[in-house]
Amino acid sequence: MAEGQLSRRTLLEIGVAGSLALLTGCSRPGPRLVARRGDLPERWLRRLPSDWQVRWLEGATKVREAVGDSAERRPALVQLSDGWATDLPLNAWASLDQPALLRRLTAGARPVSRLYGGPEQPPVAFPWSFNPWVLVLRDRPDLAVRASRGWELLLDESLAGRVVLPSSPRVVMALVGNDPERLCRLRRQALAHDDRQGLQLLLSGPARAAVLPRQQVVPLLRRDPRLTVLLPDEGAPASWSLILRPAGSAVAPPAAWLEAVLQPPLLPRVLAAGWVPPLPRAALTTALAGFPPAVARLLLPEEAVLDRCRDLPPLDADQRRRLQELWDGTTPCQQRP
The missing domain is CATH 3.40.190.10 (Periplasmic binding protein-like II)
Structure with missing residues (x-):
């Protein structure tokens, strides 16, 4: 065989190696959302883009620890309550870069979106349930x-x-x-x-x-x-359920997925499971139409009662x-x- 030519066996070996490399590339895990088991509505998770993975952990402590994982293991998003999220320094979180999404929420959600930082602090959390x-x-x-x-x-x-x-x-x-x-x-x-x-x-x-x-x-x-x-x-x-983006994450949050929890057809189903996004009263009233009156009153109390519910900042x-x-x-x- 002349120099520079490849035998049939060599070509086959290269082909097999290339196929394995391709399969390995295809099996590379996509971006991950990490949460404590039970802390996210199942119906919402079903709408997560297909390239995303959900990793359930037993306990909020484990979720918080995952934020400090090495860059290749660090999740792209996490779900934590405000109490657990504020246990970490503000620089542990990256900006969400979702201004249109946050504008849909009530004014009461703004402080926790900054993890109770000052007005100059950019939002780092999506407060999706109160x-x-x-x-x-x-x-x-x-x-x-x-x-x-x-x-x-x-x-x-x-x-x-x-x-x-x-x-x-x-x-x-x-x-x-x-x-x-x-x-x-x-x-x-x-x-x-x-x-x-x-x-x-x-x-x-x-x-x-x-x-x-x-x-x-x-x-x-x-x-x-x-x-x-x-x-x-x-x-x-009261506490807040938050979606946060750990610092160093290069993956943009899936905006359409985040927005889905704020509107029909998902919103009434999320409310029925007990999760209440901080939306204007008119939007929640519409979504609660058809609920038993006692349940609707519990999910959307009078404005004066809501005003007396208290965050627990750091x-x-x-x-x-x-x-x-x-x-x-x-x-x-x-x-x-």
């Missing part, structure tokens, strides 16, 4: 008729040792306006501090009342007549110290007589 804590009662119509008492219902003597409270001390303190005497009484009522398993304790355990994120309980209201859900007139602490060192002292000072209250 989630206040609610009071859930099981088989207690006698308490439900006294709904005007709001969070004070949790202090009723008949609920001693029957209340499931949030895991977060800050949320528990916010329920009683950081009042030491009421906080002491509330902690004495607790069966457990567990918002992840709280619903199960309420449905089939000894609990008769629980403080839970609204989204967890809305899907149950149509099929479990034992439950009464109250969003007190005095408002409630604390400075002095604020953390004072809340820690308040919590530590009421710890002995958990010992019931």
Whole structure:
């Protein structure tokens, strides 16, 4: 064989190697969205572009850790609550570059889109759902008729040792306006501090009342007549569900997918699952047409009640110290007589 010519065997070997390289290139993973299992509506995920992958992790801590992965492993987008997202410095996040999308949201979503940074801070988060804590009662119509008492219902003597409270001390303190005497009484009522398993304790355990994120309980209201859900007139602490883009991500967020959660046909389905995007009232009212009135009122309370629902932005060192002292000072209250 003359120099420079290739044998048939060599050509075949090159062909096989080339095919393998092509297959490897085709199997290269696309951009990834990372979230804690259960933190995104399934119907919304079905609309994610086909080249995207979803990676479920067990716990928000794992999602937060994924943001610090090496460049080739780092997700293109993550879903976190505002509490977890603000645990990382602002420079951990890249700008979303979605001004038209964010303009569709209410003014109340603007601070959290900047992760509570100043007006000069560019938006780094898409706040796609607002989630206040609610009071859930099981088989207690006698308490439900006294709904005007709001969070004070949790202090009723008949609920001693029957209340499931949030895991977060800050949320528990916010329920009683950081009042030491009421906080002491509330902690004495607790069966457990567990918002992840709280619903199960309420449905089939000894609990008769629980403080839970609204989204967890809305899907149950149509099929479990034992439950009464109250969003007190005095408002409630609340959290936000956020889509964020980790710094260094070279992949543009899928704008059409993000926008889909804000409009029909997906919006009514997302609302039925308990997720409430921060849209103008008229848009939500239209989407809630046909919902049972009690469910619609829970998902879209009166404007005055919504105005009294409170974000929980990051604390400075002095604020953390004072809340820690308040919590530590009421710890002995958990010992019931």
